Amino acid sequence: MSLVFSVSSQNNLKKTEDQIPLKELLSSIEKEFDVRFSFDSELIEQQQCFPFDKEETLEEKLKFLAEETYLDFSKLDARYIVIKKRAPKHDISICGFLIDEASGLPIANATIWVEGKSIGTSSNEKGYFMLDKLMSDWVIRIDYLGYYSLENSVYKLIDIDCIQIPMAETNEELEEVLISDYLTQGMSKKRDGAIRVSPKNLGILPGLTEPDVLQSLQLLPGVQSPGETASDLHVRGGTPDQNLVLFDGIKMYESGHFFGLISSFNPYVTKKIEFYRSGTSAKYGDRIGGVLDISSGDAVPEFNAGFGLNLLHADAYVKTPLFNDKVGVILSGRRSLTDFWNTITYQKFSESVFQNTRIVQDETEGANDITNVNNSFFFHDYNLKVITDVTENDKLVFSNLYNNNNLEYYSENERFNEINTDNLAIKNRGSDLKWMRNWNEKWSSHLEINQSNYQLDYAGIREITRRNPENSSTNVFEKYNNVKDVGLKLHLTNRINEVSTWQYGYELSKNEVSYIFDNSNNNNEQDQIFESDNSQNRTHAFFTEYSLSKDQKWNLNLGLRANYFSVVKQLYLEPRFFVSNQLNEAFQLKFSAEIKNQVISQLIEFRNNGFGLENEIWALSDGDRIPVLNNYQVSAGFLFQKDGWNLDIDLYNRRIDGITILTEDVANRVPQYLAGKSTTNGVDVLLKKRFGIYRSWISYTLSKTKFQYDQLNDGEKFDGEYDIPHSLVWSHTLMLQKFEFSLGWKLRSGTPYTKGTSIEQTPRGSYRIVYEDEVNKNRLPVYNKIDLSATYKFALSKNGTTHGKFGISLMNIFNTRNILDRNYEIKTERIGQSIERTLVETDQISIGFTPNLVFRVDF
Structure with a gap:
């Protein structure tokens, strides 16, 4: 879930899912004021807006829509209104201070990024952040574990001084995550003791230019690789075969390429990894060591x-x-x-x-x-x-x-x-x-x-x-x-x-x-060996956990x-x-x-x-x-x-x-x-x-x-x-x-x-x-x-x-x-x-x- 932060009122945080299609708002205006809009259907097809609040007159509502959508609403006459796309502005700089909505304390280490681009930064210990060289039609998103995500369009922040932006806690995520940025960005610690890794957000690690799923875990205490490979994880005195490794629910009996030197899991389709060194949930069985549960996500993805x-x-x-x-x-x-x-x-x-x-x-x-x-x-x-x-x-x-x-x-x-x-x-x-x-x-x-x-x-x-x-x-x-x-x-x-x-x-x-x-x-008969085995096992397992x-x-x-x-x-x-x-x-x-x-x-x-x-x-x-x-x-x-x-x-x-x-x-x-x-x-x-x-x-x-x-x-x-x-x-x-x-x-x-x-x-x-x-x-x-x-x-x-x-x-x-x-x-x-x-x-x-x-x- 994400919220939209308003620059006019610091406490006006609105849920993104409360937005409605722009088409519906235009239709209601046409019926109320007996006007007609002329526009390219592709221009407004994906546009979403919040419903009107205190706006009553036609001019007030058009001004509200212009601010929400960064579109031009030009009257041809008393009845017809043309909608056009504004030319985007370049080299825009924005800044702000992130604070906790309840306590007013600054929020450090939050991620501020541009949706769909490789542009971003983090807030410092005072909650301050700054981004420059932006375009007006981009969307800024703010993420921090334990808080609702925020988003807003760059054009709404033009010519606005550094403002305080409150972030609201989300109880669901706070119950799950204890420490964000446990080692680096994209690695957090859950309240049940598990380490969660998000390869997409994983920060750079020494010796790696790409977010290798298994090598990143070797930076944790209690995890060793005596043979210097990626796949041979020795967790607290155990051996690699004692670890339960799951990829989308599939048990892995070999998890390395090049005889273990690199991981066999593609990090660019891996959404999250949960790693347990101890305190393992009862739903995990079949192995006595660590648990590595890798998932590429169960939600329909964006392109x-x-x-x-x-x-x-x-x-x-x-x-x-x-x-x-x-x-x-x-x-x-x-x-x-x-x-x-x-x-x-x-x-x-x-x-x-x-x-x-x-x-x-x-x-x-x-x-x-x-x-x-x-x-x-x-x-x-x-x-x-x-x-x-x-x-x-x-x-x-x-x-x-x-x-x-x-x-x-x-x-x-x-x-x-x-x-x-x-x-x-x-x-x-x-x-x-x-x-x-x-x-x-x-x-x-x-x-x-x-x-x-x-x-x-x-x-x-x-x-x-x-x-x-x-x-x-x-x-x-x-x-x-x-x-x-x-x-x-x-x-x-x-x-x-x-x-x-x-x-x-x-x-x-x-x-x-x-x-x-x-x-x-x-x-050499003395060196001759022939040995074989073919056996099978069925495991029936029941578990319960409170x-x-x-x-x-x-x-x-x-x-x-x-x-x-x-x-x-x-x-x-x-x-x-x-x-x-x-x-x-x-x-x-x-x-x-x-x-x-x-x-x-x-x-x-x-x-x-x-x-x-x-x-x-x-x-x-x-x-x-x-x-x-x-x-x-x-x-x-x-x-x-x-x-x-x-x-x-x-x-x-x-x-x-x-x-x-x-x-x-x-x-x-x-x-x-x-x-x-x-x-x-x-x-x-x-x-x-x-x-x-x-x-x-x-x-x-x-x-x-x-x-x-x-x-x-x-x-x-x-x-x-x-x-x-x-x-x-x-x-x-x-x-x-x-x-x-x-x-x-x-x-x-x-x-x-x-x-x-x-x-x-x-x-x-x-x-x-x-x-x-x-x-x-x-x-x-x-x-x-x-x-x-x-x-x-x-x-x-x-x-x-x-x-x-x-x-x-x-x-x-x-x-x-x-x-x-x-x-x-x-x-x-x-x-x-x-x-x-x-x-x-x-x-x-x-x-x-x-x-x-x-x-x-x-x-």
Whole structure:
């Protein structure tokens, strides 16, 4: 909802929906005064006006309409009146002071922008704002979370001194949003503890020229990406597969492109993201970690389209209403340029992704001998959404997505008569259909059917040809992983009164999971492995949740979820609790507790015989080798807000039972599943302050994650695989008219690792690495990186309806060499008639200095 502010009376705030078509007002004048209007129908077709108030005479009413519409009403004679469009005026400047209507206090950080143009600013701590170089026929809009939006035409503000503009609170939004501009513009914190992100309004972030959905969350405390990817979000000691990621209701089993370096979600069709680190609503199930609920919106959109290009990919989108705004269509597509445009950004990304794989080994170890190389990599995605307003109370929404990553590699080594072939495809497809209905003022329902299909398909061949056929070999390795997910959801909402709501729901989901490891064609019998699994699970889930928001002081969510997993034939209860209390204007206390369970998760496969990019597989729990994951988490903290300062602190304790790794029993050549538990204790701190056009924030996490397995480390606890005790992010943004700049510094502890010490021969004649007895007692060096971004927005048409953006990002501007991971492998080399085996330490290095450029046009 929006209001129109009047310059003649500061308290005269009118609702935009109270306006009526200009045609109706002209018709009433014609009947009342026996006059006739002459005009071009297109001129007034979209014009809306408020009804007459105190105007009585014909002259008074014509003057009122002229002020409302910026049209000329010229009398030809006593009866005929001609309506013409006024020539727009240029270079208009306006200013004002935003104040709270009730208290009279200034409102800082509100967004003032020109509708349909890339022109805008923010109010300072005194509520002051100014815009210049405007045209008289433009419309100014003022937005601030927790308040009704305001709008007015520029021509109504011409020659008006800086006025006080009161903004009225909206109870609905105040109940939902606690802090606007939580980190930056477009990111807010809801009263239930969730972080909401609006990519369209998201301010510039360090190292990014475009609003990447997943990378923006890594600036929050408690969210890490040890591997420096966008999609691998580790939330408070958890792993990425423990996060529930939904896109328009579709479960995502793969959420990254370029092996996770960028998000697979197009930010230009994404309307909002809600992210939970704890205190999760009972309506979310199936995962034990964070929740990332991404939506492209369920309202029929206004027309909007655009396209863009950077040094990795190109994209285009269109949003349009159809059939008198009863139907809306959203369509977007992206495709990488990497298979035919070898940009510097692609080169840097490739160096990071393909290091320590066959691709780099071939190119570095025998660069002069490699011929007929074909390294083709590309990704693409598309989204389609159709929104239909069937009636005033019924809405049908259909969504569909398709994400695909493909790698084809082929090389020949003429000197050694070797041929390598690798083909890898990773796909995630899905669709969702939902019917939403408002039965009355108190009851509403949400019925949803969805499906998701994830597929990983890898085939690798290494052929070695020798003069003596006995010395020739062919090693073939295949890996296949498929997840099919089908679900049905029914949610009912009962709005008991203005302060309390009760939700009920039932969900049925079916998971079919299969995977295959096939190395049976390997010439070396000792290394032959064949393993497969094909299982399924049905989950019946019921949930109920009571929500209370009273006097803007108390906020309470009390929920219970019950899951029955058919694969283990067991019922799991999941109580959820979140409460906050606003002690005064500055302080808020908060507490949450939750239990969650997960029946499908990813295993890390350490017997990888591929080329190093496909060693994670989805598998179903079986209650034995792979137990159901159980999560117990409590958190408590406080929030302080005063004079533009925000301090948000959360302390938490988390325990996960059933975490499983897939290792290898070397002596018996039998796969072994090890199940254990982890504990994480930590504190998340966020400190933010805005100084006019400059904003700075620091997010810091102090945490400790410990693992424990009966069969490892003599049963003693050891540092978790991705334990990062200290993590600091310090970011800065600066707005200078059409320019935006952002600088960010990331500093964190290195991850732990176990050092390899020697090589030994097994009873069956093969060789293995001997590691230190104490697991993960060593730690990699400190991670340190500085990123920089800058953008410039400009108009491409005189009326500003078509606008563009040019941006540049510089990742790791000092080219710091950060070690992300450390592994050990056995290298075999023939020297004369003997074979030498060497233990080699291999480091995974972070991406170096990487520039990127972006150009966008929206209309």
